[in-house]
Amino acid sequence: MDFTTGATLQAVCEEKKISIAQAMKEREMTLGNVTEQSVMDRIGVAWKIMKDSATTPIAEPRKSIGGLIGGEAKMMKEYRESGKNLCGEMLSRAMSYAMGVLEVNATMGLIVAAPTAGSSGVVPGALLAYQEVKGVSDEVIYNGILNASALGYLLMRNASVAGAEAGCQAEVGAASAMAASALVEMEGGTPEMCLNAAAMALSNLLGLACDPIAGLVESPCQTRNSIGVANAYTAAEMILAGVKLPVPFDEMAEAMLRVGKSLPFELRETALGGCAGTPTGCALGCKICKK
């Protein structure tokens, strides 16, 4: 069994009356010639790494290699615990976790690229906060990860998830679309709603530049991951409330790729434009590279 577009994925799900998570699992078992057990074991390993990378920097913050980040996840947690947080329990937690993963990444710690290292905070951040607040089991989360991987696969196959190719809208945008879709499925939404949530998440970040200061995956990448989670939650909530985006997922993926290709070279991971190209960004770049 295989599917290559959002439309065919939806058709498969509707015909077989299965979820996106189930369809992705079956696809892996057929094409990879592996057992369900081995797929779920590997998902379990990934989830453990995701959780560790989201939580360790809160307990043990450390400075990144480039020195631009370190300690933010802990700051977010402390602010939330002060009760002054604006975003509510789930989002405030998710922001802290997503930012934590980026701290682990930037200190040469172990992370799961999802779909890339630069956007690796979004999926774990969104899912871990969801699990803690809603009190769901790991099995529910594993299905969320399977669902997210289906959307990520379609974007890798039919669009792009590389900042160097299509900007941050492709990296954090894809991660956010994956998380939005996973949240909708875990909340009982249909495959059609999942695809629509992913399309909406993409549309909300359309055009976002990739502009890492000093060329390092630190700033603004860390705070972008926080935006990625917020965008995933808002898209999921809008879809669950019945709001619709008129553009289907496949067309949105194509639009994202086209926008990405039309971004100037300076805004595609070259550290020449955007945040990196500001006088302050340039000065930091020079300082870090001379170090």
Add this chain to the structure above:
Amino acid sequence: MNSLSIFDVIGPNMIGPSSSHTAGACAIALMARRLFDEDVKKVTFTLYGSFSKTYQGHGTDKALLGGVLGFATDDPRIRNSFELAKERGVEVHFIIDEKTQVDHPNTADILMEGADGKEMFVRGVSTGGGKMRIVRINQIDVDFTGEYTTLIVKQFDKPGVVAHITKCLADEKVNIAFLRLFREDKGANAFTVVETDERIPQAVLEKIKKNENIQELMLIPM
């Protein structure tokens, strides 16, 4: 799996910060170490292109050295690879070459020496998402990814050698995904690189070795 897997999306599990500059670099060096097949006593890395410019901020140097020490891309020891190399008495040199033009922006050369003076040179390129290709071994241009079980046969470039190799594999029912011959000069040394979907049993290697034109075999299981 030939098309994208769940774990190409949710993965690789890797030491950060960059799939191309950290994980890909480690993967090149780990493959080099597996090809060398003994402990490395002295290693010289030459970094080109983007590797030469941003290696420090991405820990490319630590990742390369970690790979040569035998660490996989998800091994947390990568962070301390310089200290660990020192403990193991490995002599480490880095050459940063920003001038030489290379075909691929993320290129690294690795020259390894063992205790008995054995030497091997490997050039690899990091192609994104943690993936890599080995493009040179010693004086010979090659091209393989390590995503399959890979058998590298060092041989004299004589007629019938490749036929001998494929026959040995066919006899054991090993299905070949890719097979390519890479030559230094006509009639001189050559490498046959065979990539297979299945594992290659030891018995096949013994059979292949029987041909007088075979010099050396390197088997890299997936």
